[in-house]
Amino acid sequence: MTNHWADMQHAKTILVEGSNVAENHPMAFKWIRKAQENGAKIIHVDPRFTRTSATADVYARIRPTRTPPFSTR
Numbered sequence: 001m002t003n004h005w006a007d008m009q010h011a012k013t014i015l016v017e018g019s020n021v022a023e024n025h026p027m028a029f030k031w032i033r034k035a036q037e038n039g040a041k042i043i044h045v046d047p048r049f050t051r052t053s054a055t056a057d058v059y060a061r062i063r064p065t066r067t068p069p070f071s072t073r
Helices: 005-010 026-037 051-055
Strands: 013-017 041-045 058-060
Touching: 005 026, 013 026, 026 041, 026 051, 041 051
Parallel strands: 013 041, 041 058
Antiparallel strands: none
């Protein structure tokens, strides 16, 4: 990430992919929650339901063995 975490509060949509930000990066999650309070939509893509999933507006559960590749690099 090249921007400062505080810049996240100005985002309109935040995609969290394969990470439990709420538990692993609580300071970053503070800014994500601030963005959500300002009207941003949080999308969490992960096979596990976590605290991040619980607070996300959209939780997209993927199954690694059955779901086609979510993103290609």
